[in-house]
Amino acid sequence: MAESTRARLWRYSRDGDDPNELTLIVETANGPYVRRIRPALPLPLDVDHGPGAEQAAHQAAAMWGLPDFVFQQAEHARKGSGQRELGDRLLVAGRRGAVVQVKARTVAPKSDVEEIGWIQKVAAKAVRQAKGTVRQLRLKPADMVNGRGRTLGIDGNEIEWIAVFLLDHPDVPKQMVPSWEDPGMPSIALTRRDWDFLFNQLRSTTAVLDYLFRVAAEPAIALGDEPVRYYEFAAADEAAPPTTVDADLVGPGGVLHSTPLLPQEPVGGAGIRAHRVIRLVLEDVSTSPLPAHASEADRHTFLSDLDSLPVGVREEWGQLLLDMLSDVVQTPEEETKWRIRRQLNAETTRHAIYACATRFNETVQSGFSGYVRLRHHEVSGRTGRPEELVTIGVMLTPNTTGARPWDTTMVRTYGESDLTEEEFEVLGRLWNRAPAG
Template sequence: MSSPAHELTLLVDAPDGLMVRRVPNASLLSTDEELGPAAESSTRDSAAKWGLPDFVFLPEQQRQGSGVRERGDGLVIADGIAALIQVKARNAVPGSAEREASWLTSNINKATKQAKGSIRHLAHRREKLTSARGRRVEIDGALYSWIAVVIVEHPQPPADFTPSLEEAGSVPCVVLLRRDWEFLFDHLRSTRAVLHYISRVAGEEQELGGEPARYTQAALADADAQPKELPDGLRRLAGPAQVAPVYSAPLAPLEPADDSSMLFRIILEDVANTHIGEDSESDRLELLTALDTLPASYRPELGAALLKFMQSVAQHRGDKVRSESRVFIPYPGDQVPMVFMVASAHFSRAQPLLSMRTQLLHHEYWSSLQESPGSTVGVMLTPSHQKNRAWDTSTIWLKGPTGLTQEDARELRKHITGRI
């Protein structure tokens, strides 16, 4: 086993007082592979474990002359951002600080150049790639903003070493220790959140090993920022606070995610494992991307609300379908509007409720903005008929115009609320 970099302890002057934040060592590497391939596998595995395997893609090989060349060591994509990963591992006993700084400079520059070449190849074409879940998915590179992410595996990097990003040129680039890559994914547990943070800091030179400190500074700045006010139309749509509580989600939350967000991960896994056929994998990826826009800091509160709904609905004994719902109405352009429901009956009976609620939200949200409709997602948990499973997950994903009229919306609202 191999383990690089020492555990890091940060003392954070947080709004609620002094906070001690421990950043553990990078995960141990398997001895079944050589150091370099093991570090590459671990980098992809951590993004799949704490993010989602569907957003992680394996390196593809490209024939070049008489040889074969890999295009990067992995690719992580979500919400319009693509991070091309290049990993460099130090497989030697560390020498002097000058020697290690020289090795780092040479290999980081080499990795950056390799990443730029791979991005040039992938950024302007459609290709079928293999996800970490083992599925072939067609990716249109022109739809993404590309970032080069260099991951360094080093047992003892010299102190005060700051990688130059000059080699990256116009390509946004970030250089991280593998420990710090794992820190970001473990802290946020959302691929979208990690990629948006990396995009936020890409191109800014940072001391190697200093990413947790930089992230913490960004989180403190976000905590001090004034929350954006919903436009009046959306605030009226949100209704009473108990129906759709106002929740300000920082882009970089200071508190780490924990197991309280596990229910939302289960929902993502259910969607990821629903059989839909290979031709629809691109659509599944887009739906998962829409779901992953739910802010990481909101997921524990949502999970707690859904668990409460599940306990309440499970006690229902009447013939009518009972349901509870939570609506997520985001600031325009930030995330996708969503409705989460828990119903007392099997989905075959409860499906009309989810369909009506999602259609109504889609119509009212995008009409209130007076712009071309984007996406809206509806999620419903219903009692399962399967063994060893208490609840099933079902989703409805609406995208673009649905043809719903104002009269249709009034009829839907009448069915949902009992009044026009």
């Protein structure tokens, strides 16, 4: 990171006696922005310090991310005559995963020299353990339990891994940069406060994993300085020119929209309802009964696809869904109104469709499924890479029972289109009609 960028950020302790308090002042185009970095979540009172630190890290990832993406092993994997722990915790979203090794200082800190030696020792051990976990998962898939209590089989060969050494320490020596032997995969060291900051800032497991992979390729920094580095990258994202994408790939009338990967303000920091809509949709998918043909692995895939929506646009899209839902309920009873918005990512591999309709019934469900398949067929034809395209469709319809504001329907398709020529013509006549008037 250029020195000119680094000079625009600085840190100071809010209370000189409390090393866990941190405030950043960020110079932005709109003037100084003050961001208070809160201490890590408190440890549970009824658990020993070490396991308590693991639980607190798990809680932060589940609360600000999603419980479905946080895993621990269902049972110990046997190795020889003993048992081998498969990492403290795993984060898995889509095709990326993190082995999280939490190490806690459970005795009173000693001199800085001794603490540096201890941290260096446990950091090297943590990364070795993470490497062993990945090796074991690649040799033999294991059953892991997520934060909802559901069991999924994790095959290490299907996931790109990063090792995360997570330190719980009351007073990390200044400028402590741990090092370790290259484990053959990305690796990074964080304090537990750093971890909580990232999840609280981004509110998305996918976004946190993407960030960890991104910064793991950079030179290591001192433990506790991750919020500073985050804002350096956020400033660089803000200043970067938008990626050039052919907006017509999504269809006629497509508009190019760009947003920084890393927002400077915490996602949902304004506390308004709109930013929570996407999280509520994720919760709907997570807590709804699965159809007979689907598995928990399918649910995890659906959630990973939805969580890939850039965090910088979630508030906007949440407000859009609220506006569309408010609009369709005004439709006369004998009519059905649709409001639909689509988005294609810059890599042209993920095509998202968000829709609202006046009511839910078999006709509406069938119509939405057909719409998703049609648009997938069209977009994959334009990109010329159908094997790489995933299309996910989310439809909200008003719930009339009063139990909840809406019902959520999800459709997913990927790869080569399965539409026959006849189906394509029928769906085209239904959905590609010129607007009235």
